[in-house]
Amino acid sequence: MTATVDTPLLTVEDLRVSFAYGGRPVEVxxxxxxxxxxxESVGIVGESGSGKSVTGRAIMGILPTPPARTTAKRMEIAGQDLRGGGVPEAGDGHQGQPIAMIFQNPFTALNPVFRVGSTLTEALVxxxxxxRSDxxxxxxxxxxxxxxxxxxSRIRNYPHEFSGGMQQRIVIALxxxxEPRLLIADEPTTALDVTVQAEILELLREIQTERTMGMIFISHALGVVAEVVSRVNVMYAGRIVESGPVxxxxxxxxxPYTQALLLAAPKVGQFRTRTFGIPGSPPDPSSPPPGCAFHPRCALATDVCRDTVPDVRPRLAGGSGTASCHHAGESLVAEGATR
Ligand SMILES: Nc1ncnc2c1ncn2[C@@H]1O[C@H](COP(=O)(O)OP(=O)(O)O)[C@@H](O)[C@H]1O
Ligand SMILES: [Mg+2]
Incomplete structure (x- = not known):
């Protein structure tokens, strides 16, 4: 089945989330x-703490409010406004739920005291x-x-009687x-070993295609994201700094952040004698640097980066995607910055 990617399913504009830290709101x-x-399958990738999970949870409506506060100019799925908070109900006499979400640890998503069959049956009823019989x-x-x-027969087993990979399959079944139109998968294979991870990614890909379901796939690992998405959003310090076809x-x-992430990523089937870590660490959201949040770690940074947040610009003239960098297109490698 061909994905009708040109028909919008989810639209999010200017999503902002802040948490109250000791009474003071801090935007993350x-x-x-x-x-x-x-x-369509879309990825969000970035280092830990960049705001990927908070973004997914805000869309799903499961951030605890307070301490979280969410605002958006627009946040809707198939025309349904998601800004009221709470897990959205299916409208128009449809049953089920327009968005479902799966997480890194499948065991926490399954009630340990119920047989997996009961959990599934209960949801379906x-x-x-x-x-009940249907x-x-x-x-x-x-x-x-x-x-x-x-x-x-396995339907009568309890969650702990399954391996981690099998538990994640059950969570996917749940x-x-x-019958969601959109599945948000937040690091769904991060806790699994590599072979099992590959099987789960393949399963997600198949199901997403056969159901013409939208998917947001969240991961810190670029290689994993590339396996399942057609479009990627690179996130840093609460902003999408680059987006486009994978x-x-x-x-x-x-x-330069995407370049640094790619240099730091292990290549499949390739033994690296050197790793290129990204020097420094992401900023603390309660005291972000002025200007571009990446500038303290960026070898290309100049004065403008230190005082002005870069606009979201097209990646390429006439192409799709965006990059938010005063030096977009200049190369870290050409600068010799990471050597
Ligand atoms: N419940 C919460 N209360 C306060 N701060 C939070 C909460 N959840 C996440 N954060 C903060 O929001 C930022 C983004 O976190 P998160 O979205 O979990 O990152 P990622 O998923 O990219 O690793 C981090 O600085 C994190 O500390
Ligand atoms: Mg996360």
């Missing part, structure tokens, strides 16, 4: 724009209005779909039970 997400088309049959079908072997961004990164 500073005006994020994001869009996902029907059946409550959220999709199915009869729900049981559908639960088996969903577990089959996520390739749980012997689904018919998300699918809600091939263009990875082949020709315009932002």
């Amino acid at each position: 997400v500073h005006g994020v724009d994001l869009s996902v088309g029907v059946g 409550k959220r999709r209005g199915m009869s 729900a049981t049959a559908e639960a088996v079908r969903l577990l089959d779909r996520v390739r749980i072997p012997n689904a018919k 998300a699918l039970a809600l 091939g263009s961004v990875y082949d020709d990164p315009k932002h």
